[in-house]
Amino acid sequence: MPRHYAIVPAAGSGSRFGAEKPKQYLDLLGRPLIYHTLAALTAHPDIDRVWVVLSPDDEWWSHYDWSQLGAKLETVRCGGATRAESVTNGLKAAAMVAGDDDWVLVHDAARPCLSAAMIDAMIAELASDPVGGILAVPVADTLKRADAEQRVAATEPRDGLWQAQTPQMFRYGLLGAALDKCRDVTDEAGAVEALGHKPRLVRGDATNLKVTYPADLVLAAMILRGRK
Template structure:
């Protein structure tokens, strides 16, 4: 049976958040934000190993105690200037154990509200899928396209539009090939699409939010408190 591995690219600075430290280390319920992200992955019995990909000069990681997360977690200091670079370097670290048909889950470091039920739905929907896929949410809000003066230039139809989330799950060899051929993407699905493949959309919900702005950190705390 194919095994499941996870890669968490965590070499970014989180500049849009505007904090003094990378947002993955901001406090969330008394822990670094990324602790909650990693805890959800290592707690999943179907995931064999989790690699967190750090920037080579990351000075924050070593100031925390991560031992509670257990032996599944491994750190590699090979993060690159882009997400695609960091994920590709993480795939190289996984090469020692991952077979071509094993599943790789790539998950955002700043998406701390991932739940076991979300992972179970992803695994169930993609178990026999020839391509793989991603967690996603149908777009519910009306979409406006802005002009250069930040005025509404057009209203965009939202039919068929989904908001991509993570984890994004693909076979090891397919993901390696996709990122080798296409680095100019913002997520792994985009690289797979560039090969002519069509990733499956696995419906999730808005609680699997990505912390991008300060208000998102407040929402993440509310979601995690609600689950406890």
């Protein structure tokens, strides 16, 4: 049976957040934000190993105790200048154990509210899928396109539009080949699409938010408290 592995690219600085340290290390309920992200992945029984890909000059990781996350967690200091480079380097770190048919779940470091139920849904729905897929939610809000003066230039139809989330789950061999050929992408699905494949959309929910701005951190705390 194919195994399941996870890669968490965490080499970014989180500049849009505007904090003095990378946002993955901001406090969230007494732990660094990324702790909650990694806890969700390492605690899942179907995930065999989790690689967190850090920047080579990351000075924050060693300030915290990660021992409660267990033996599944591995750190590699090979983060690149882009997400695609970091994920590619994470795939190389996994090469000693991962086979081409094994599954890799790539998850944002700044999505700390991932639940076991979301992972369960991905693994179940994609188990026999020839391509793989991503967690996503249908766009609910009206979309406006802005002009150069930040005025509404057009209202865009939202029918059929989904907002991509993570994890994004693909076979180890396919994902590696896709990223080798297409590095100029903002997510793994984009690289797989560039090869002509159509990833499956697995419906998630809005609680799987990405912390990008300070208000998102408040919402994440509320979500995690509510689950407890």
